[in-house]
Amino acid sequence: MTEVGRRAPFQILAVVAVLVAFATLWEGYKAMGDATGGTWPGTDRELPVATDDLTLPHVHEILGTMVDPVQRGGDETLAVFLVKSAWFTFKEAAWGFAIGSVFGLGLAIVMLRSSFLDRGLLPWINISQTIPLIALAPIVVTWGRTTFLSDVQAVSLIAAYLTFFPVAVNGLAGLKSPPDESLELMDSYAAPWSATLWKLRFPAARPYLFPAFKLAATLSVVGAIVGEISSGVRGGLGRVILDFAGRYSTGPERLYAAVIASALLGLFVFGLTVIAERIALRGQLLEDVG
Amino acid sequence: MTGDAAVRVRSVEKTFNLGKVGEVAAIRSVDLDVAPGEFVSLIGPSGCGKSTLLRLIADLIEPSSGTIEVFGKPAAQARLDQDYGMAFQRSGLFDWRKIAANIELPLELMGWTKEKRRQRSAEMLRLVKLDEFADHYPQQLSGGMQQRVAIARALSFKPQLLLMDEPFGALDEMTREHMQSELISIKTELDTTVVFVTHSIAEAAFMSDRVVVLSPRPGEIHEIIDVDLGTRVPDTREDPEFFKKATEIRESLRSVKAAE
Ligand SMILES: Nc1ncnc2c1ncn2[C@@H]1O[C@H](COP(=O)(O)OP(=O)(O)OP(=O)(O)O)[C@@H](O)[C@H]1O
Ligand SMILES: [Mg+2]
Numbered sequence: 001m002t003e004v005g006r007r008a009p010f011q012i013l014a015v016v017a018v019l020v021a022f023a024t025l026w027e028g029y030k031a032m033g034d035a036t037g038g039t040w041p042g043t044d045r046e047l048p049v050a051t052d053d054l055t056l057p058h059v060h061e062i063l064g065t066m067v068d069p070v071q072r073g074g075d076e077t078l079a080v081f082l083v084k085s086a087w088f089t090f091k092e093a094a095w096g097f098a099i100g101s102v103f104g105l106g107l108a109i110v111m112l113r114s115s116f117l118d119r120g121l122l123p124w125i126n127i128s129q130t131i132p133l134i135a136l137a138p139i140v141v142t143w144g145r146t147t148f149l150s151d152v153q154a155v156s157l158i159a160a161y162l163t164f165f166p167v168a169v170n171g172l173a174g175l176k177s178p179p180d181e182s183l184e185l186m187d188s189y190a191a192p193w194s195a196t197l198w199k200l201r202f203p204a205a206r207p208y209l210f211p212a213f214k215l216a217a218t219l220s221v222v223g224a225i226v227g228e229i230s231s232g233v234r235g236g237l238g239r240v241i242l243d244f245a246g247r248y249s250t251g252p253e254r255l256y257a258a259v260i261a262s263a264l265l266g267l268f269v270f271g272l273t274v275i276a277e278r279i280a281l282r283g284q285l286l287e288d289v290g
Numbered sequence: 291m292t293g294d295a296a297v298r299v300r301s302v303e304k305t306f307n308l309g310k311v312g313e314v315a316a317i318r319s320v321d322l323d324v325a326p327g328e329f330v331s332l333i334g335p336s337g338c339g340k341s342t343l344l345r346l347i348a349d350l351i352e353p354s355s356g357t358i359e360v361f362g363k364p365a366a367q368a369r370l371d372q373d374y375g376m377a378f379q380r381s382g383l384f385d386w387r388k389i390a391a392n393i394e395l396p397l398e399l400m401g402w403t404k405e406k407r408r409q410r411s412a413e414m415l416r417l418v419k420l421d422e423f424a425d426h427y428p429q430q431l432s433g434g435m436q437q438r439v440a441i442a443r444a445l446s447f448k449p450q451l452l453l454m455d456e457p458f459g460a461l462d463e464m465t466r467e468h469m470q471s472e473l474i475s476i477k478t479e480l481d482t483t484v485v486f487v488t489h490s491i492a493e494a495a496f497m498s499d500r501v502v503v504l505s506p507r508p509g510e511i512h513e514i515i516d517v518d519l520g521t522r523v524p525d526t527r528e529d530p531e532f533f534k535k536a537t538e539i540r541e542s543l544r545s546v547k548a549a550e
Contacts, residue, residue: 181382184350188376189399190369199395203386281386 023059030056057253062260065253078254082240082261089224089236090265092152096159097220097269101213103160104167109197111168112175129165133223136161137230151233158230159223163216170212174205210277217269225262237262295359296451296483297324297347302356303508304342315508316342320356322502322511326450329477329484331494333539334504334512335547340487341455343509347485348376348453360451372400374451375444379459381436383428383443390415390424393443400447414442417476434465441473448480455487466490467527470497474522491543495519495535496527503542512546515539 032041033051040047049055066079107125111118137158144154178200186196228238237258244255299322306314317339324330332340345351347358349365360368368374375396383392393411394402402410415421418438420431428436437457444452457473458466470493477484488494494501498517505512517535519526526532 179380179382181378181380182384184345184348185376185378185382187350188348188369188374189372189396191399195399199398200384203384206386 026056027059030058054249054252057256061253062256065251065257078257082237082258085235085237085240086261086265086268089221089228089238089262090269092155092227092236093159093217093220093224093265093269095153095156096161096223097163097217099156100160100163100165100216100220101167104164104212104216105171107164107168108171108175111172112201113193118172125165125168128161133158133162133226134230137227141227141231151231155224155227155231155233155236155238158227159220162219162223166212166215166219167209170208171205174208175201177201177208178204206280210273210280213273213276214270217273218266221262221266221269237265294325295323296326296328296361297322297485298357298359298362299323299343299347300357300359302343302346302353302358304339304346304351305354305508308354317346317504318508318510320509320511324483324485326483327481329474329486329497329499331486331488331498331501332504333488333491333494333501333543334509335506335543336489338504338506339509340504343504344453344455344485344487348374368451372396372447373449374453375447375449377437377440377444377452377454377457379456381428381433381440383436383439385428387428388424389420389426389428389431389439392428392439393446395443396447410446411442414446417445417479418442418472434461434469437461437469438472441476445476445480445482450483452477452482452484454484456489457486458493459489466493467524471522471524473497491536491539492527494539495532496522501535501539503539503546505546513542515542 029047029049030051033047035041038047038050039045053061066082067077070076070078070081107121111121140158140161141151141154143149144151144157149157175197182200182204183196186200191199224236225238225241227233228236229242232242233239241255241258241262244251244258248255299320302320303318304316306312306316320343322330332343334340342351346353347360347365349358349369358365360373363371363373383389384395387395390408390411393414394407397407397410411424412421415424418441420435420438420442423431423435423439428439431439437460441454441457444454458469461469473484474497476482486494486497495517496519501515501517502511503513503515504510515535515538519529519531519535
């Protein structure tokens with residue numbers, strides 16, 4: 001078995017253990033607060049976060065609300081509703097990821113080709129990421145409405161905006177990573193620039209690209225959710241979070257459930273990139289001589 | 291133009307960063323002819339321009355002045371025509387490619403069919419005695435084996451000229467001697483011309499028909515030593531004539547350093 005194969009069950013175990021530990025801490029903290037009346041034991045210093053059921057609902061309540069119907073008297077449970085919403089957001093994020101990655105790689109290639117553009121573009125690429133998404137999202141949505149873009153497409157574009165950055169930056173580093181010797185070797189074959197790109201630079205860039213893809217995948221979910229919230233697009237987790245936040249006082253556990261759903265979606269897309277990485281790098285992960 | 295030399299170097303100079311900060315005169319007024327089928331070694335103090343001279347012949351860099359012809363054509367044309375194969379000190383294998391695919395890389399770039407490539411890489415693997423490793427990845431091979439793969443790659447399209455820059459530099463002494471014998475037998479079999487950069491006096495003496503001793507930077511040809519040891523066999527290394535040549539090369543190297 002490969003090292004990866006051996007590691008996988010262990011990793012799942014570790015993740016579950018951390019989850020259990022976290023739930024235990026959560027409940028332990030609540031219990032402590034309830035016992036002392038909201039202060040650190042033996043002192044009168046107040047706890048940083050209140051432990052009442054509105055601020056911190058019980059773990060079992062959060063889990064319990066998952067199987068409650070979303071609408072009073074309806075058939076659909078909250079869990080099913082959240083999965084549907086997550087799927088909707090996932091599609092937006094996936095488009096954003098794809099567009100952002102292609103754009104990011106394109107930028108990396110352009111910057112590789114021209115040191116002038118490399119120097120000219122890099123500061124702007126950096127600055128682009130300092131613009132708060134909250135400010136940018138409504139602008140993109142508004143622009144989208146004046147053109148052919150639907151709101152959902154505008155949301156994907158917002159996700160792409162976060163995605164392209166790590167791909168461009170790491171991609172460029174990866175494309176530049178082959179040693180001079182390898183580049184000279186390709187030169188000695190009189191290989192055209194494109195052949196050097198495909199047969200040397202891209203394969204060599206994979207170890208740089210996959211960490212970027214992992215980050216970009218998670219960012220694309222963040223971008224999609226924030227985009228939904230700013231545009232009011234219905235159907236995805238962003239809207240759900242907005243709604244549940246509005247009704248927090250009557251059902252705090254629902255917002256927590258929606259946040260957990262977003263986190264799981266993030267984990268899911270992260271997992272997809274990990275699988276993609278293992279497929280793409282499978283040769284290099286071999287260790288034992290066959 | 292004359293067709294009778296494999297490599298013809300005429301009054302070649304190379305200055306890096308000419309007219310800029312960090313200007314380095316690497317080699318100066320080099321004239322050198324290498325005959326077809328000849329094995330010529332370049333030896334000299336570190337930094338004297340051996341690699342530079344080799345890269346000039348390969349047209350990986352251009353001379354500041356002078357001309358270089360390979361098989362009677364300008365070096366640039368020879369590179370486009372794939373007239374030479376090249377091997378470096380580090381094997382430079384692509385670690386995402388299996389051994390056979392590494393050997394096939396130049397063939398792929400030349401547009402050979404898959405079937406022809408397979409056939410040739412199998413043949414080359416037999417030549418360097420690594421038949422069983424076609425489907426391994428480079429990391430699964432020892433340094434010496436990787437170097438053999440690099441040589442197989444350089445020879446895969448059977449170029450008439452092989453340019454090698456300290457190809458055995460990173461190997462232990464035993465592996466090195468073994469590889470030297472292997473290279474000689476491969477070279478003889480394919481009738482290849484070889485220009486070979488080395489730091490090892492014994493290696494130069496054992497392998498070469500002629501040894502070119504370069505002076506310190508900017509490198510100039512200090513002396514060319516003819517070596518005639520007949521057919522090389524492992525016992526050649528114990529031949530008194532071999533020791534005589536090694537001493538001659540050593541003394542030549544000493545005298546360039548002393549003249550510095
Ligand atoms: N691309 C370059 N730009 C600037 N200077 C260079 C470049 N390549 C080589 N040089 C310089 O040219 C000189 C000769 O270098 P070269 O690599 O040819 O030496 P060498 O004889 O191969 O040395 P070694 O035996 O250590 O490999 C050195 O002083 C080196 O610093
Ligand atoms: Mg060198």
